[in-house]
Amino acid sequence: xxxxxxxxxxxxxxxxxxxxxxxxxxxxxxxxxxxxxxxxxxxxxxxxxxxxxxxxxxxxxxxxxxxxxxxxxxxxxxxxxxxxxxxxxxxxxxxxxxxxxxxxxxxxxxxxxxxxxxxxxxxxxxxxxxxxxxxxxxxxxxxxxxxxxxxxxxxxxxxxxxxxxxxxxxxxxxxxxxxxxxxxxxxxxxxxxxxxxxxxxxxxxxxxxxxxxxxxxxxxxxxxxxxxxxxxxxxxxxxxxxxxxxxxxxxxxxxxxxxxxxxxxxxxxxxxxxxxxxxxxxxxxxxxxxxxxxxxxxxxxxxxxxxxxxxxxxxxxxxxxxxxxxxxxxxxxxxxxxxxxxxxxxxxxxxxxxxxxxxxxxxxxxxxxxxxxxxxxxxxxxxxxxxxxxxxxxxxxxxxxxxxxxxxxxxxxxxxxxxxxxxxxxxxxxxxxxxxxxxxxxxxxxxxxxxxxxxxxxxxxxxxxxxxxxxxxxxxxxxxxxxxxxxxxxxxxxxxxxxxxxxxxxxxxxxxxxxxxxxxxxxxxxxxxxxxxxxxxxxxxxxxxxxxxxxxxxxxxxxxxxxxxxxxxxxxxxxxxxxxxxxxxxxxxxxxxxxxxxxxxxxxxxxxxxxxxxxxxxxxxxxxxxxxxxxxxxxxxxxxxxxxxxxxxxxxxxxxxxxxxxxxxxxxx
DNA sequence: GGTAACTGGGTTTTT
DNA sequence: CCCAGTTACC
Numbered sequence: 001x002x003x004x005x006x007x008x009x010x011x012x013x014x015x016x017x018x019x020x021x022x023x024x025x026x027x028x029x030x031x032x033x034x035x036x037x038x039x040x041x042x043x044x045x046x047x048x049x050x051x052x053x054x055x056x057x058x059x060x061x062x063x064x065x066x067x068x069x070x071x072x073x074x075x076x077x078x079x080x081x082x083x084x085x086x087x088x089x090x091x092x093x094x095x096x097x098x099x100x101x102x103x104x105x106x107x108x109x110x111x112x113x114x115x116x117x118x119x120x121x122x123x124x125x126x127x128x129x130x131x132x133x134x135x136x137x138x139x140x141x142x143x144x145x146x147x148x149x150x151x152x153x154x155x156x157x158x159x160x161x162x163x164x165x166x167x168x169x170x171x172x173x174x175x176x177x178x179x180x181x182x183x184x185x186x187x188x189x190x191x192x193x194x195x196x197x198x199x200x201x202x203x204x205x206x207x208x209x210x211x212x213x214x215x216x217x218x219x220x221x222x223x224x225x226x227x228x229x230x231x232x233x234x235x236x237x238x239x240x241x242x243x244x245x246x247x248x249x250x251x252x253x254x255x256x257x258x259x260x261x262x263x264x265x266x267x268x269x270x271x272x273x274x275x276x277x278x279x280x281x282x283x284x285x286x287x288x289x290x291x292x293x294x295x296x297x298x299x300x301x302x303x304x305x306x307x308x309x310x311x312x313x314x315x316x317x318x319x320x321x322x323x324x325x326x327x328x329x330x331x332x333x334x335x336x337x338x339x340x341x342x343x344x345x346x347x348x349x350x351x352x353x354x355x356x357x358x359x360x361x362x363x364x365x366x367x368x369x370x371x372x373x374x375x376x377x378x379x380x381x382x383x384x385x386x387x388x389x390x391x392x393x394x395x396x397x398x399x400x401x402x403x404x405x406x407x408x409x410x411x412x413x414x415x416x417x418x419x420x421x422x423x424x425x426x427x428x429x430x431x432x433x434x435x436x437x438x439x440x441x442x443x444x445x446x447x448x449x450x451x452x453x454x455x456x457x458x459x460x461x462x463x464x465x466x467x468x469x470x471x472x473x474x475x476x477x478x479x480x481x482x483x484x485x486x487x488x489x490x491x492x493x494x495x496x497x498x499x500x501x502x503x504x505x506x507x508x509x510x511x512x513x514x515x516x517x518x519x520x521x522x523x524x525x526x527x528x529x530x531x532x533x534x535x536x537x538x539x540x541x542x543x544x545x546x547x548x549x550x551x552x553x554x555x556x557x558x559x560x561x562x563x564x565x566x567x568x569x570x571x572x573x574x575x576x577x578x579x580x581x582x583x584x585x586x587x588x589x590x591x592x593x594x595x596x597x598x599x600x601x602x603x604x605x606x607x608x609x610x611x612x613x614x615x616x617x618x619x620x621x622x623x624x625x626x627x628x629x630x631x632x633x634x635x636x637x638x639x640x641x642x643x644x645x646x647x648x649x650x651x652x653x654x655x656x657x658x659x660x661x662x663x664x665x666x667x668x669x
Numbered sequence: 670g671g672t673a674a675c676t677g678g679g680t681t682t683t684t
Numbered sequence: 685c686c687c688a689g690t691t692a693c694c
Contacts, residue, residue, distance in 0.1 A: 262684090425672095
């Protein structure tokens with residue numbers, strides 16, 4: 001019946017097996033870091049499939065698309081399922097997009113709606129903030145990125161602006177009225193432009209599930225709904241899950257409160273804790289057996305695991321392994337040299353570069369390390385931080401491509417118009433006013449050109465006629481090609497380093513060759529942006545060896561034999577940006593826990609005495625201790641593991657500060 | 670009235 | 685390095 005290379009239950013321990021084979025009552029798996037929750041989910045999907053459940057009846061919601069694909073395809077392989085018959089899987093946003101796009105009429109949405117990414121949302125907010133006395137004058141107004149953030153928080157946490165503002169954004173409170181006006185305008189403009197931002201996707205999905213007939217019908221399509229990383233859902237996503245499985249039948253949720261690190265996106269660790277209460281007949285399985293790390297790494301992890309109700313204590317059968325180290329460095333550049341020296345040392349002892357990762361709180365914390373790596377010609381790859389889609393030229397291209405299918409898209413128009421010389425914000429705005437959104441503005445391009453300043457007309461008409469021409473190309477690849485051809489001249493005029501940028505775009509265009517239609521390709525690109533241009537490259541060399549640099553957030557769910565954690569200094573880790581509220585510090589604490597538990601064998605902590613940016617705590621922030629309490633815990637735990645410290649080691653222990661100096665000679669080097 | 674070119678201050682995390 | 689604010693030019 002099934003062609004089964006390996007059994008899906010192979011190597012699972014009793015608890016994991018229990019979770020994987022659980023019946024259809026609500027199941028909550030609390031899984032500490034490295035306890036095999038991915039394996040459990042995969043095995044559960046495989047076991048359901050083996051029981052004969054049709055793949056379409058299973059929905060797997062994950063945090064990244066990669067995780068979904070990995071689990072779904074592994075489960076399918078385990079039971080020998082082939083081809084197109086696969087369970088449905090994806091991020092909340094990707095699945096929302098799928099459902100919403102299938103029911104546009106019911107939702108009163110335009111058929112060819114576009115997806116507005118966060119950067120686009122900022123552009124739109126920029127476009128309208130002037131109308132709401134949120135710019136100009138001598139006052140300092142919230143930046144458009146902040147406005148979008150506030151907007152998103154209101155939606156994802158179901159909180160009213162007047163309630164959210166005083167507690168979370170007190171300095172914006174004086175502008176509350178203007179902000180409310182801007183938000184109203186913001187939603188209107190999105191509607192008029194046939195655009196849905198990330199929040200709208202979730203809102204629309206929830207609305208669809210609330211539909212009296214369709215909602216239950218859609219929910220009943222799935223006998224089993226599995227949610228990964230539940231600690232990172234926000235109230236809006238909780239609503240969606242509840243509607244997909246009102247009584248909890250067939251619902252499986254996996255998560256770890258101590259790894260909830262997306263508060264800024266509205267998630268709240270309490271949502272996992274209170275879930276059991278809302279499904280009274282739920283089964284809770286708690287996984288504490290760690291299969292990833294050496295005991296010495298776990299000792300540090302357990303020491304800093306934030307005290308929660310679940311009392312998870314990780315244990316491992318693996319040998320203790322080398323003790324974690326904490327290295328104090330004089331400043332950030334000493335630190336950079338130290339980290340790189342450690343990487344090289346491990347490399348010479350036989351650890352591949354790609355088995356080592358450098359994890360940082362904020363993308364720019366690795367700046368000096370990146371320089372040091374480049375100088376020493378050590379290849380590295382960076383995840384998190386600036387994304388491919390954030391590069392100006394990529395945004396230009398995507399905007400131009402969006403106009404083809406959706407000529408009412410104000411955000412895209414605004415960007416494309418401003419690409420041209422002598423067209424700035426003000427002219428772009430007035431040109432847009434000239435042709436009503438309801439008409440096909442791309443076909444009416446001569447009207448737009450006529451309104452442009454004379455110096456800009458030739459370029460503008462070339463671009464716009466080129467874009468209109470692109471529309472007649474049938475294949476998505478050809479269309480993308482034509483779009484690039486249409487904007488190539490203006491790009492050359494705008495960027496002095498066009499050549500490098502065109503290489504990126506050529507690669508992007510090439511990837512459009514294998515898709516069915518351009519609009520959904522753009523939506524996919526927006527919902528799951530490639531992390532770097534490298535991701536678009538056809539075939540990465542298998543023998544390629546590089547160090548991974550990643551933000552802790554982007555490292556979630558991943559592991560490496562050796563993990564380096566630099567920049568453990570107040571202001572950086574924990575980030576002083578997070579210290580506005582007590583919950584902020586708690587989340588930083590969990591972030592540290594996530595970082596530490598990425599290590600399989602070796603953990604190396606680095607703490608510079610000073611960092612380049614001399615920012616001081618502001619009045620509206622809680623002042624912080626010289627060394628935060630969780631680093632103190634890590635230090636103590638690390639010290640406990642050091643049997644014979646190499647002198648000179650100095651320890652100053654108090655609740656406020658505990659520090660070790662291991663590499664004191666570095667100070668004078 | 671609007672654009673381009675320059676200056677100075679500030680930099681979290683991401684679907 | 686990106687953004688906002690300023691100034692000099694069209």
